[in-house]
Amino acid sequence: MKAMTRMFILSLTLAIASLAGLRGLSQQPDVIIRPRIEQETRLAVADFVARATANDATETALKVFNEVLWNDLKFCAFFNLLSKNFYPLKTLRSPQDVDFENWRSSQLDADFLIFGNLQADAAAVVVEAYLYDVKTGQQVLGKRYRIEDSRLMRRVAHEFSDQVVYQLSAGTSKGVARTSIAYTSARGGSKEIFVTDYDGWNARSITANGGLNKFPDWARDNSRLAFVTSLQGSGRWELWIQNLKGGKNVVKVPSSFVSSPSFSPDGNKIAYSTRAESANDPDLFISDPDGGDRRNITRHPGIDTSPSWSPTGQQIAFISDRSGTPQVWVVDADGSNLQRLVNEGGHCDSPNWSRDGRFVAYSWQAPTQWKHDIYLVDVSTGKIFQLTSGNSSNEHPHWSPDGRHIVFQSDRSGSKQIFIMNADGNNLRQVTAQGSNEGPAWSGYAGE
Amino acid sequence: MKRYAVFFSVVLLFASSPAWAGTKEEIIRLQSDVLQLQNQLRVLQKNVEENGSVLKTLLEQLNDQVAKNQVALEGMTQGLQAQKADVGQSLGEVRRDLQNLSVKWDDTNNRIAAIHQKLEENQMRLSSLREVPSESEGAAVEPDQIYNAAYNDYLMGNYDLAIASFQDFLSNFRDSELSDNALYYLGVSFQNQGRYEQAIQAFDQVINLYPKGDKTPNAHYKKALTLQQVQKNTEAIEAFKKLATLYPESQEAAMARAELEKLGVSLEEPARRRR
Numbered sequence: 001m002k003a004m005t006r007m008f009i010l011s012l013t014l015a016i017a018s019l020a021g022l023r024g025l026s027q028q029p030d031v032i033i034r035p036r037i038e039q040e041t042r043l044a045v046a047d048f049v050a051r052a053t054a055n056d057a058t059e060t061a062l063k064v065f066n067e068v069l070w071n072d073l074k075f076c077a078f079f080n081l082l083s084k085n086f087y088p089l090k091t092l093r094s095p096q097d098v099d100f101e102n103w104r105s106s107q108l109d110a111d112f113l114i115f116g117n118l119q120a121d122a123a124a125v126v127v128e129a130y131l132y133d134v135k136t137g138q139q140v141l142g143k144r145y146r147i148e149d150s151r152l153m154r155r156v157a158h159e160f161s162d163q164v165v166y167q168l169s170a171g172t173s174k175g176v177a178r179t180s181i182a183y184t185s186a187r188g189g190s191k192e193i194f195v196t197d198y199d200g201w202n203a204r205s206i207t208a209n210g211g212l213n214k215f216p217d218w219a220r221d222n223s224r225l226a227f228v229t230s231l232q233g234s235g236r237w238e239l240w241i242q243n244l245k246g247g248k249n250v251v252k253v254p255s256s257f258v259s260s261p262s263f264s265p266d267g268n269k270i271a272y273s274t275r276a277e278s279a280n281d282p283d284l285f286i287s288d289p290d291g292g293d294r295r296n297i298t299r300h301p302g303i304d305t306s307p308s309w310s311p312t313g314q315q316i317a318f319i320s321d322r323s324g325t326p327q328v329w330v331v332d333a334d335g336s337n338l339q340r341l342v343n344e345g346g347h348c349d350s351p352n353w354s355r356d357g358r359f360v361a362y363s364w365q366a367p368t369q370w371k372h373d374i375y376l377v378d379v380s381t382g383k384i385f386q387l388t389s390g391n392s393s394n395e396h397p398h399w400s401p402d403g404r405h406i407v408f409q410s411d412r413s414g415s416k417q418i419f420i421m422n423a424d425g426n427n428l429r430q431v432t433a434q435g436s437n438e439g440p441a442w443s444g445y446a447g448e
Numbered sequence: 449m450k451r452y453a454v455f456f457s458v459v460l461l462f463a464s465s466p467a468w469a470g471t472k473e474e475i476i477r478l479q480s481d482v483l484q485l486q487n488q489l490r491v492l493q494k495n496v497e498e499n500g501s502v503l504k505t506l507l508e509q510l511n512d513q514v515a516k517n518q519v520a521l522e523g524m525t526q527g528l529q530a531q532k533a534d535v536g537q538s539l540g541e542v543r544r545d546l547q548n549l550s551v552k553w554d555d556t557n558n559r560i561a562a563i564h565q566k567l568e569e570n571q572m573r574l575s576s577l578r579e580v581p582s583e584s585e586g587a588a589v590e591p592d593q594i595y596n597a598a599y600n601d602y603l604m605g606n607y608d609l610a611i612a613s614f615q616d617f618l619s620n621f622r623d624s625e626l627s628d629n630a631l632y633y634l635g636v637s638f639q640n641q642g643r644y645e646q647a648i649q650a651f652d653q654v655i656n657l658y659p660k661g662d663k664t665p666n667a668h669y670k671k672a673l674t675l676q677q678v679q680k681n682t683e684a685i686e687a688f689k690k691l692a693t694l695y696p697e698s699q700e701a702a703m704a705r706a707e708l709e710k711l712g713v714s715l716e717e718p719a720r721r722r723r
Contacts, residue, residue, distance in 0.1 A: 170484075170488045171487055171490075171491040172484065299699065299702055300699075310603060311604065311605065312603070312605035314605075314636075332666075334673065334703075335703050336666050336669045336700045336703065337663075337666045337700075356480075357603035358603065358604070379599075379600070379603055380596040380599040
């Protein structure tokens with residue numbers, strides 16, 4: 001209880017401090033991510049140690065666990081992770097080993113402390129993980145994990161990281177350590193859909209049909225992936241919905257062209273770009289995931305593509321060239337109330353609506369340039385923020401489910417690869433490195 | 449302790465600042481803060497409930513313990529004084545524990561009450577922010593800032609807040625260029641809440657007050673859809689027809705014509721008959 005109250009007051013302080021700070025310093029508004037990425041909470045993460053006897057299996061598991069946990073907590077952008085150089089030398093195995101006074105020292109001044117132990121034997125790996133409030137000396141979290149397959153070591157570290165984020169953000173974020181990213185990977189002549197853990201590990205193929213598979217999008221509960229497929233020699237595109245527990249269905253569409261599917265927030269509808277029977281130009285359509293109840297919501301001679309739903313499912317952001325060049329537009333899901341959201345000339349692509357409804361991320365190619373960069377537009381004010389810059393092309397932004405990060409593709413490393421960053425453009429991390437990868441989509445939370 | 453000090457000083461700074469010159473960002477942030485506070489309150493309440501159930505379990509265990517002690521007491525046919533004294537003492541301890549627990553429980557309740565109060569204070573600040581200072585010397589709140597905050601609530605699906613904000617906007621800035629938009633989104637917010645009569649009223653106001661407004665075809669269309677939702681199908685058809693006749697070039701008119709066709713209603717006939 002005390003810890004929660006403290007956290008509450010801490011985050012209230014953070015919230016109000018951020019307001020107060022803004023009153024004094026009005027030069028810093030830019031993109032504000034709530035809670036702010038101020039890394040206000042000082043978190044110490046002591047290396048986990050062997051509980052009893054050190055053996056090779058324990059050493060290997062420890063190495064993986066410590067590295068993954070550190071990287072997760074660093075990337076989540078909630079904490080100021082305190083450098084291990086300043087930690088007290090005493091090994092922490094269990095709560096009675098902690099001398100909180102040392103962790104409160106002015107040099108370290110930790111707010112919270114993570115430590116624990118791990119033991120591997122022939123049968124299983126057991127991890128005991130603790131989160132303590134350094135100021136009060138009280139336990140915030142105590143978890144014991146038992147895994148029989150040491151390949152799940154990363155998973156355990158991810159899970160504990162998410163628990164820490166959830167507790168210390170007072171439920172604001174569930175963390176992203178256990179989320180996944182789907183993308184298109186070029187393999188020889190074909191393009192297949194792949195899914196990887198958010199940190200680039202555990203990549204596995206979803207399709208292996210040797211054709212072209214593109215534009216994956218997740219149902220928010222992670223049960224299904226929608227994408228478009230052109231099988232070799234077929235000369236036509238199809239809209240597929242792959243159930244990740246097995247089985248797929250091909251959505252009936254009215255023409256041989258279909259592109260950029262997007263699941264509605266409740267997963268009961270799917271929006272995509274296709275040509276109506278009588279038209280030459282693609283319009284946006286919404287239908288049930290089986291293709292039933294299909295409605296054209298744009299009906300315009302221009303090219304309409306790349307739909308992305310608002311979090312309420314009421315609106316859809318999309319790309320249309322009806323004004324001359326491809327720009328970001330918004331239309332109600334019933335087809336009425338069309339508005340232009342971005343009107344900057346040049347070439348916009350791939351809008352993606354944030355989970356809190358405030359921003360639409362998109363890529364933009366300025367009229368005089370060959371490359372794209374990632375931008376956000378504040379939907380209510382129309383104000384635009386640039387997130388990436390430099391000589392490389394950055395495209396296809398997609399929000400993380402907690403709204404604090406964005407995944408995108410970039411050719412900054414030479415070939416097209418997948419990267420993630422904070423929603424304010426900082427904290428870049430490369431996800432893929434092999435081959436050529438594009439069109440990423442960040443998963444939701446399983447069971448949501 | 450340092451944290452608390454920081455917290456209170458920030459609150460003081462916050463409370464004592466003169467004439468809240470609210471800017472759009474601050475309103476949005478305050479709203480998002482209130483939302484967060486509500487979330488956190490929910491987490492806290494859940495925690496209290498959990499504590500309550502822990503307490504209940506403890507009480508049950510204590511009761512069991514008391515019961516056991518009594519059984520043991522009855523079982524002691526020898527009736528040794530010393531043992532009786534022991535039992536009495538442990539009962540006393542149990543009572544003391546219970547008292548301690550109830551003190552802690554009160555403490556928790558007090559904290560919740562304090563947080564409630566804080567939340568209410570913040571909500572009051574928020575509503576006072578919305579009340580536009582009429583002639584105060586501070587920087588005037590721009591109408592479009594209020595409008596954007598309301599629209600933002602609409603986008604997030606916070607329809608209660610959106611309705612309150614659009615209404616505030618309309619009562620303060622009736623002559624604004626954004627009034628027809630505010631009325632329109634007020635209507636859509638009502639519609640999303642299932643308050644269909646109020647939604648239709650708002651759409652009618654857009655239609656009647658702003659016949660040349662850019663949201664007027666939308667208002668006709670949404671009014672027709674809302675009428676369908678309350679099974680007023682004849683009136684819905686009339687609304688679709690009106691839209692198709694008055695704004696034939698609009699996207700909404702095209703959708704109205706498609707809808708009428710689906711319903712098997714001809715657009716032309718009744719008009720001709722009347723002539």
